[in-house]
Amino acid sequence: MTTLTMPSPVRFGDLIAAEWIKTRSLRSTWWTIALAGLFVIGSAAVAALADRHNLAAAGTSPHGPADFLPFDAFPQPGYMTLMLVAGSVGAITIVSEYSSGLIRTTLVAVPARGAVVLAKATVTTALWTAVGTVVATGSFLVSQAILNGRHAGVPITHPGVPRALVASALLAPICALAGLGLGVLIRHSAATMATCAFTLLMLPTVFSQSRRWSADANHMMVVAAWQRLVQNWDPDPDSRGFSATVTGSWTVYGLWPLMAVVVAVLVVRRRDV
Secondary structure, eight states: OOOOOOOOOOOHHHHHHHHHHHHHTOHHHHHHHHHHHHHHHHHHHHHHHHHHHHHHHHTOOOSSGGGSOOGGGSOHHHHHHHHHHHHHHHHHHHHHHHHHTHHHHHHHHOOOHHHHHHHHHHHHHHHHHHHHHHHHHHHHHHHHHHHGGGTOOOOTTSTTHHHHHHHHHHHHHHHHHHHHHHHHHHOOHHHHHHHHHIIIIIHHHHSOSSSHHHHHHHHTSHHHHHHHHTOSSOOOTTSSSOOOOHHHHHHHHHHHHHHHHHHHHHHHHHSOO
16 A cells, blocks of 8 residues: 655745755856946945045145045945845846746745745845945955055044944845845836836935935935945034934834835735736
C-alpha cells in the first residue's frame, strides 16, 4: 500500500533564497547598481576637486577640519540619482513579475502572499543596504582624500560624519522599499517609475519652509530627512522658516519603509493577481 506524503510547507528562508536567485540572475540590475554607484562617487570627487581648486586659487587653507564642511562626500545630485535608481529597481522587483505573469506561479507555489512580499522586502533591504554602505563610504573616502591635498579633509570620527554616513547608506534601501510598495499598488512599470520619481524627488519641492504646515509636510519627505541628517551644523533658530530636527528625520527614515512594506502586504493579500 502506497502512502502519500504531503509536501512540506515552504520555509521563509526558502523564499528568501528564491528571491535572491531572481535578483542575482538579472544582469541589468547589477549594471544599473554599478553605474549608479560610480556616478555618486564620481560626483563626490568632482565636488571635492572643485573645492580644492577654489582653496588653491584663493591661496588659503582652512584653520582646521572644524572650519571646513566635510560633506562634499554627499553631493545632492549624486544622491538624488541614487534615490531614483534605488526606487526604480525596487519597483521592478515586483512589477516585472506582474508584467510577465510570473507572480501567478509564485503565489500558486506559495499561497502565503504576505510572506512572498516580506521575502522580497528582506532581499531588497539587504542588497541596497550593502550598496548604500559601499557608496557612502566610498564617496567619503574619495572626497576626503582629494581635500587632504589642501589640508581640508576630515577623519571619519569627525563630529557629524558617522551620522551622515549612516543616513546616506540607509537612503538607498529606504527608497528601494518605497519603490517596492508603489510597485505592488500600481503594478505597471512606467506608471510606477513615474510615481516613484515624483514622490521621492519632486513632491518635496511643492512644500516651502515659510509656513508651519508646509514645512512639516516637507520634513516628512525622505530627501528632506536625508538633507537634515547630513548637515554637520544646527540651523539658526532665528532664521526664517521651520527647521527639521534630527530625531524627527530619523523617525521619517523609519516610517517610510515600514509603511511601504505594511501597505504592500495588505494590498497583495486583499487584491486579485
